[in-house]
Amino acid sequence: MLFIGDDWAEDHHDIELQDQSGQSLVRTRLAEGLAGMAQLHELIGKHIGDQAADHVAIGIETDRGPWVVALVAAGYRVFAVNPLQAARYRERQSVSGAKSDAADAHMLADMVRTDSHQLRQVAGDSDQAEAVKVVARAHKTLIWERTRHVQRVRNALREFFPAALTAFEDLAAADALELLAKAPDPDAAARLTITQITAALKRARRHHAGEKAKAIQAALRTQQLRQPAAVTAAYAATVRAQVAVIGTLNAQITTMSSQVDAHFGQHPDVEIYLSQPGMGPVIGARVLAEFGDDQSRYADARARKNYAGTSPITRASGRKKTVLARYVHNNRLIDALGQQAFSALTGSPGARAYYDGLRARGTGHRAALRQLANRLVGILHGCLKTGTRYDETTAWSHRDEPAAAA
Structure with missing residues (x-):
């Protein structure tokens, strides 16, 4: 050697x-x-x-x-x-x-x-899996970048134009970006007409545009504490720049989303992933990207769970024994699995019953979701190993048998 x-x-x-x-x-x-x-x-x-x-x-x-x-x-x-x-x-x-x-x-x-x-x-992942990883990670990175820029806009508005935070619930939405680009300071916003606001809402395909336009105008015209004129102008310039960046990120996120769908749809395991509860094309692509598709990579379900970071770790010394969550993990994977577990609560009766059982025993919301995600990873491993789609009855039959016996 x-x-x-x-x-x-x-x-x-x-x-x-x-x-x-x-x-x-x-x-x-x-x-x-x-x-x-x-x-x-x-x-x-x-x-x-x-x-x-x-x-x-x-x-x-x-x-x-x-x-x-x-x-x-x-x-x-x-x-x-x-x-x-x-x-x-x-x-x-x-x-x-x-x-x-x-x-x-x-x-x-x-x-x-x-x-x-x-x-x-x-791991010897296939070229298709590597392609899915590239586009899925790029898509998620763009979303994270948009979140950072939205928080910067929010912080700036809080400093000189807090009424805008009341008027716009979602600062990344198309209507909020359009109106903030036109009127990034309190005086310009107060001059916006109902017609202008309604037109922006309609272009963003908002329902009940007339009623929402009146509420937005009223919020923008409320009395508030002000910064000096020079400081307000400086803040307005930063808001306008950030709004332009967020608009570009929105467009590229949409473009990259179509690339995720295209590459993920060509993978041979796509049907197995999409059959899992709470897993759509985007979440499925992210999970596939981080797990890979090398069949020999994970010896068993426990190995996959350990890599996912959903399984707990045990610290034992003498009479002391502590079970803790894994804090060293793949952030992209654990994020996707957490979203899947949350969505599965409404799409899978078995997942909902498992979560409710944990909550009834005093487990916190996040800990219960993490345990549910751990269970779903095991189910996914079994489906991939056998090449079969998810089946609700088979996945949760181990919970039905004790209840029937009781």
Whole structure:
């Protein structure tokens, strides 16, 4: 076996090759790109000879990018080391706090040599799953960015124009953006006519536009504390800029949503995902993107639940035992699974009964949703393993049998 540590940067890779005894064979720095990859293949070839590529184990602190794709395509065993794991392993080797790229490459090579059985090998997801991951993550990132900009607008309005917060419930809505772009300050907003407000509401396809227009106008014309004129003008300029950004983000979110639907719809497991309770095209795409579709990635349902971060962790020492939620998890995945669990409350009688049972025993709302999400992950794993769609009766039959016996 040949063990390699790869400490990557944007434009180069620090590489160390080790043999089975831990002896350093080569230490070098390779450029990112095709030339660097060719040099790495040449170095490996000199030391493994005619042996198969799977006799090479590589540790690197990332699981994506063209460099990692090329390593996997070459047949090497590639381990994506979590940076937190790497930091803890570094402390195990040295307590001085010293750190360098070459030392990190040595640490990664040593890590895959001694602890590869504890590490997760880069999954062999299909190209379709990787495409879904790209568009699903981009779509979610745009939504997060819109939320940040909406909060900035809200904070600005609170400082100089609080009446706008009363007039507009959703600052990301098309009608609110149009009216704030026209009248981003109290004086301009007070001059808006019913006709102008109604027209904006109709373009946003709002129901009862006439009644809502009167309410918005009344809210915008209420008396309120004011900032000095110069400060108000400065705030108005920032609001106008943020409104333009939010409008652009809205358009791109819509565009990316169609891309998510298109790529997710081409995946062979799409019907299984869409059959799950509380899971539509967007949530299904996000869950598929983060779980991947490598059939050998999760040994059992528990492994999938642990990766999802929905299963609890236990801290036990002596007579003390504590069960806690997992705080180290994939934020994108746990967010999607939480939304699925909440939606499943209205779409699945079994999920609703499970949630209500937890609440009746004193479990809090968020904890109950997390446990429901954990159960739904197990159901999804079973459906994917057997290639079958979700069935309400089969999924919750274990809960019906004790009730029938009682």
